[in-house]
Amino acid sequence: MGRKRTKSGKIRLAEVAELAGVSPITASRFFRNPEALSVAKRTRVESAARELGYVPNLAARALASQRTEVIGVLIPSLTNNVFSDVLRGIYDASENSRYSIQLSNTRYSILQEEKLLRLFLAQKPAGLIVTGIDQTTESRAMLEAADCPIVQIMEIGPNPVDMMIGFSHFDAARAAIAHLFAQGHRRIGFIGARMDPRVQRRLDGYVAAMKDAGLFDQRLIVTTATPTSVTLGGALFADLLAREPGIDSVFCANDDLALGVLFECRRRDIAVPEQIAIVGFNDLEFMASSVPTLTSVRTNRYEMGSAAAAMLIEAIEGKRPEEPVLDLGFTVIERQSSQTQRPAAGPRTPEWAPAVQNDSVTNDP
Amino acid sequence: MGRKRTKSGKIRLAEVAELAGVSPITASRFFRNPEALSVAKRTRVESAARELGYVPNLAARALASQRTEVIGVLIPSLTNNVFSDVLRGIYDASENSRYSIQLSNTRYSILQEEKLLRLFLAQKPAGLIVTGIDQTTESRAMLEAADCPIVQIMEIGPNPVDMMIGFSHFDAARAAIAHLFAQGHRRIGFIGARMDPRVQRRLDGYVAAMKDAGLFDQRLIVTTATPTSVTLGGALFADLLAREPGIDSVFCANDDLALGVLFECRRRDIAVPEQIAIVGFNDLEFMASSVPTLTSVRTNRYEMGSAAAAMLIEAIEGKRPEEPVLDLGFTVIERQSSQTQRPAAGPRTPEWAPAVQNDSVTNDP
DNA sequence: GTCGTTGCTGGTAGCGCTGTCAACGATCCT
DNA sequence: AGGATCGTTGACAGCGCTACCAGCAACGAC
Numbered sequence: 001m002g003r004k005r006t007k008s009g010k011i012r013l014a015e016v017a018e019l020a021g022v023s024p025i026t027a028s029r030f031f032r033n034p035e036a037l038s039v040a041k042r043t044r045v046e047s048a049a050r051e052l053g054y055v056p057n058l059a060a061r062a063l064a065s066q067r068t069e070v071i072g073v074l075i076p077s078l079t080n081n082v083f084s085d086v087l088r089g090i091y092d093a094s095e096n097s098r099y100s101i102q103l104s105n106t107r108y109s110i111l112q113e114e115k116l117l118r119l120f121l122a123q124k125p126a127g128l129i130v131t132g133i134d135q136t137t138e139s140r141a142m143l144e145a146a147d148c149p150i151v152q153i154m155e156i157g158p159n160p161v162d163m164m165i166g167f168s169h170f171d172a173a174r175a176a177i178a179h180l181f182a183q184g185h186r187r188i189g190f191i192g193a194r195m196d197p198r199v200q201r202r203l204d205g206y207v208a209a210m211k212d213a214g215l216f217d218q219r220l221i222v223t224t225a226t227p228t229s230v231t232l233g234g235a236l237f238a239d240l241l242a243r244e245p246g247i248d249s250v251f252c253a254n255d256d257l258a259l260g261v262l263f264e265c266r267r268r269d270i271a272v273p274e275q276i277a278i279v280g281f282n283d284l285e286f287m288a289s290s291v292p293t294l295t296s297v298r299t300n301r302y303e304m305g306s307a308a309a310a311m312l313i314e315a316i317e318g319k320r321p322e323e324p325v326l327d328l329g330f331t332v333i334e335r336q337s338s339q340t341q342r343p344a345a346g347p348r349t350p351e352w353a354p355a356v357q358n359d360s361v362t363n364d365p
Numbered sequence: 366m367g368r369k370r371t372k373s374g375k376i377r378l379a380e381v382a383e384l385a386g387v388s389p390i391t392a393s394r395f396f397r398n399p400e401a402l403s404v405a406k407r408t409r410v411e412s413a414a415r416e417l418g419y420v421p422n423l424a425a426r427a428l429a430s431q432r433t434e435v436i437g438v439l440i441p442s443l444t445n446n447v448f449s450d451v452l453r454g455i456y457d458a459s460e461n462s463r464y465s466i467q468l469s470n471t472r473y474s475i476l477q478e479e480k481l482l483r484l485f486l487a488q489k490p491a492g493l494i495v496t497g498i499d500q501t502t503e504s505r506a507m508l509e510a511a512d513c514p515i516v517q518i519m520e521i522g523p524n525p526v527d528m529m530i531g532f533s534h535f536d537a538a539r540a541a542i543a544h545l546f547a548q549g550h551r552r553i554g555f556i557g558a559r560m561d562p563r564v565q566r567r568l569d570g571y572v573a574a575m576k577d578a579g580l581f582d583q584r585l586i587v588t589t590a591t592p593t594s595v596t597l598g599g600a601l602f603a604d605l606l607a608r609e610p611g612i613d614s615v616f617c618a619n620d621d622l623a624l625g626v627l628f629e630c631r632r633r634d635i636a637v638p639e640q641i642a643i644v645g646f647n648d649l650e651f652m653a654s655s656v657p658t659l660t661s662v663r664t665n666r667y668e669m670g671s672a673a674a675a676m677l678i679e680a681i682e683g684k685r686p687e688e689p690v691l692d693l694g695f696t697v698i699e700r701q702s703s704q705t706q707r708p709a710a711g712p713r714t715p716e717w718a719p720a721v722q723n724d725s726v727t728n729d730p
Numbered sequence: 731g732t733c734g735t736t737g738c739t740g741g742t743a744g745c746g747c748t749g750t751c752a753a754c755g756a757t758c759c760t
Numbered sequence: 761a762g763g764a765t766c767g768t769t770g771a772c773a774g775c776g777c778t779a780c781c782a783g784c785a786a787c788g789a790c
Contacts, residue, residue, distance in 0.1 A: 012776060023740045028778060038738065055487035059433065060776035062424035063745050078453040081446070088443040091470055103468060105456055122420035230651040259651060266656040286595040286624060291631040377746060388770050393748060403768065425746035428775045 011052045020048035031056060071099045071312060072120040073129045076108040076196065079227070081284055082254075082301055086153065089305020090129065097313050099126055106131070108196050114139045121146055127312040133157040133164075134197040149315035151308045155198055156327055163315065165308045165326045169198045172297045172330040173205030176251055176279050179295070179332045181213060183340045185249040185277055190221045191236040191261070192253035193228035199253045202281065206251055219244055228253075233260020234267070241268075249277035249338065255284040258294055262337070277338040283331075292336035300328040376417045385413035396421060436464045436677060437485040438494045441473040441561065444592075446649055447619075447666055451518065454670020455494065462678050464491055471496070473561050479504045486511055492677040498522040498529075499562040514680035516673045520563055521692055528680065528689045530673045534563045537662045537695040538570030541616055541644050544660070544697045546578060548705045550614040550642055555586045556601040556626070557618035558593035564618045567646060571616055584609055593618075598625020599632070606633075614642035614703065620649040623659055627702070642703040648696075657701030665693040 017027035022041055029036050030045040037045070048054075062068045073090060075083045087103070094101055102125070106113040114136045120128065121142055128143070128150045135143065143150055143161045155166040180188050190206045192199050203223065210216035222240045226232060233256055240247065252258035258280030265272050272278055272292055280287055283298035307328070311321055382392035387406055394401050395410040402410070413419075427433045438455060440448045452468070459466055467490070471478040479501045485493065486507055493508070493515045500508065508515055508526045520531040545553050555571045557564050568588065575581035587605045591597060598621060605612065617623035623645030630637050637643055637657055645652055648663035672693070676686055 010776095013778095014776080024776090025741080025778075026739060029739090032778085036738075041739085055484075057428070057776050058488055059424045059427035060745090061778075063422070063428050063747085064776075064778040066745070066779090068424065078449055078456060081449075084443055084446075084449050088470075091443060091468070095470075100467065102465065103456070105453075105460075123423060229654075231654040234654055256651075260654055263654055263656045286621075289594075289596040289599055289625055289628055291628045375746095378748095379746080389746090390748075390770060391768085394769090397748085401768075406769085422746050425775090426748075428777085429746075429748040431749090431775065 010057075011054045013054070013056070016045065016048045016052055016054045019052060020044040067124050068126060069099050070102050070123065070125045071127045071129065071309070072125040073101055073103045074106055074113055074116055074120075075103070075131050076106045076113075078105050081256075082282055082299075085301035086305035086308075089302040089307070090309045091305075092302075093306040093309035094313065099313060099316070108194065110134060110136050110139065114142075117142055124148070127151070127316045129153055129308050129312060130161075132197055133160075149312055149320075151312045153304055153308045155201070156325055160325055163308075163311055163321065163324045163326075165304055165311065165328060167299060167328050167330050168205075169201040170205040170208070172281070172299070173202035173251070174209045175330070175332050176281070176295075176297050177206055177209035179334060180249050180251065180277060180279060180338060181209075183249075183273075183277065183338055185338075185340075186213075186215055187217075187244070187246055187248045188215070188220065189237075189240045189244065189247045189250040190223075190253070191233065191240060191250060191257055192221075192223040193226055193232055193236070193257060195223050195225055202253050217244075220247065228256050230256050230260040230263070233257030234264035235260070237261040237264045247276065249273075249279070251279045251281075253281055255280040255282050255287055255294070255296055258296065258337075259286065259290065262290060262292075262294060273337050273339060277340075279338050283333050287333070287335070290337075295335040295338035296333050298331040298333050300330075303328055375422075376419045378419070378421070381410065381413045381417055381419045384417060385409040432489050433491060434464050435467050435488065435490045436492045436494065436674070437490040438466055438468045439471055439478055439481055439485075440468070440496050441471045441478075443470050446621075447647055447664075450666035451670035451673075454667040454672070455674045456670075457667075458671040458674035459678065464678060464681070473559065475499060475501050475504065479507075482507055489513070492516070492681045494518055494673050494677060495526075497562055498525075514677055514685075516677045516680075518669055518673045520566070521690055525690055528673075528676055528686065528691075530669055530676065530691045530693060532664060532693050532695050533570075534566040535570040535573070537646070537664070538567040538616070539574045540695070540697050541646070541660075541662050542571055542574035544699060545614050545616065545642060545644060545703060546574075548614075548638075548642065548703055550703075550705075551578075551580055552582075552609070552612045552614070553580070553585065554602075554605045554609065554612045554615040555588075555618070556598065556605060556615060556622055557586075557588040558591055558597055558601070558622060560588050560590055567618050582609075585612065588618075593621050595621050595625040595628070598622035599629035600625070602626040602629045612641065614638075614644070616644045616646075618646055620645040620647045620652055620659070620661055623661065623702075624651065624655065627655060627657075627659060638702050638704060642705070644697075644703050648698050652698075652700070655702075660700045660703035661698055663696040663698050665695075669693055 013027050014024050017024040020027060022045060026037065026041060027045050030042060034042055071094060077083050091101060104116045106116060117139050125148055127148050130150065130152055131154050133152055133155060150162040152160060152164045153166055155169055156164050177188060190203060192203055207216060222236045224236065233252060236257065237250060250261055252261060258278050261278050262272060265276055270276050278294055280294055280296040283296040287294040287296045307326060314321065378392050379389050382389040385392060387410060391402065391406060392410050395407060399407055436459060442448050456466060469481045471481060482504050490513055492513050495515065495517055496519050498517055498520060515527040517525060517529045518531055520534055521529050542553060555568060557568055572581060587601050589601065598617060601622065602615060615626055617626055623643050626643050627637060630641055635641050643659060645659050645661040648661040652659040652661045672691060
């Protein structure tokens, strides 16, 4: 065919328009807003585009329209299983849209986040997904000034920049502790790693629950800034045990730590749950098949990602959600690692007096 | 200041050039190839850019230069831990370059891969990272016709499209089996999930090793197309055991399966390694802290990603590597789950006759 | 019959940057 | 001294697309 082309052999919009017998601008409209065309031209352009194998040039589109079709995503870690689930949700939900995902890793640094945010915003993204609610003042200002929709994910809190999807880590931790209370546990240890804001809020939830029960003891808490791992779980548990041999259970800020604790118990011949109960957080897949199976707090990570992307895309296209804050909740999945032998039969007094060494203000139940 | 700007208030290259007292093209060169400028102009442009807070418009650059600074990455899964490590390597290595990563998930479908490849190539990426060596004929043709560097990752094989970084899954599996042989095991089961090409080649390695030893038996192999999980490991092992109660060890095509097998052994009170030895694949973090610790084949996933990105960027910038194929190797990490009590003391005959039911050609050791 | 109004279409004029090529002076070599 | 070479700089002309606005026909209201 004698149709003229760029030297690179690429098919341009002009070629499609020519073949369809319309003006380039009409062809352009076909790709952006087909409803605006008459049915006749629509089908003509469509078949011309298919025949030529036309693929729009996104750079030209971005330049001419002064906006991109890129959704920026800022997450703190690529290693953490939690974020791979979230990411999968984001990618799945954006897959059949016109938007592409631009991912960046803040490595749990809010300064790095600020830097990346500046970079992203300069390219005028169509939308932004950021992790958490703890941005720097500067970041916060940039986000508020941004002229694109923004979703904060992973947790919910007051004053959303725009939209927000997550759950309360505080409440989730509290619920986990309530479950341990219900199972008769009193001397509950806490182990946490990395101590990013969300882990910190889980700790806060634990502290609140323990204080409410008059069982708070600072010495039950072992944390580190080190990134989490199964091995670390074992090590932290060893530390906790060395300091407080009298604990009857451990709440782990995530499942890797919980698995590490389970292995450490096995190593020391500590019976789970008879001597020590274990509760994790996130409910990763392996929690259901370990021996004993491990209790955990299920979080809706995939949904968090997919809902965030879906909501963002809707907002980009002008259909803002009724309610900008979406609480995806959590569920305490009770498994063997925290089930005492005695069947739960309503509230009852523990069979042994908790060895409370509590020097803080509490409201006894 | 009375400097003219776009309505959006954005600073353009022209403004920077004006302030620096040079032509726009000189300013442009400053950002792409500073060495080409005289020191005087270089510093003038630099300070002008800083003063105005200039950020280049990538869309305009892409349109004018007919190429992008995007590295396309095609991976088969976002869930698999293996790929999150590879991805981390890729992102880390590209972080301080001018290139940005565009990620897409093929979901282990080579047809989906082909579709995505077409999409990517249409945008003229600066480079491409694709997973594996099993592309469709069409994909292969597109890759070969692409005018950008390409790295195939995760495994090595004959006929690289361009560059290649990985290791031999076949050899790695073979080495794992050799280790089990050395520990006195003979009746070695294989369990595998998903059965993507790389898992298939691990199976091939297992088969070759078993045949070489005259120990091959089809009934020792249990596989499924289902995606891998810890739970699945337990289930597959249960199947294997039901069919072949006489096995003395299991080689798992990945670590999740191995962990599942370990838990299933615990559930059934099977002593590991005394009754059943377990070997996994990839050496994920938890393998070193389970009880017993789990033997695995360590693969250099992070390095695979970072080396691929680094090599690709070098190639984009014209510095092609001497050797286009890089074998990152593997290491069998011998841990408790496969160590027999008797210390390894050179080659020795097994203490019991292997129940070989072998109908294939073999070369006995 | 005139004047909107609506629905569709096209022309013009860039978006901000870089490829290409030419020009220039300075330096080097024969 | 003349020419060649190098390093540095700038003018010009788009890259492929879309915003903006104008035009046109068809229709209905008054």
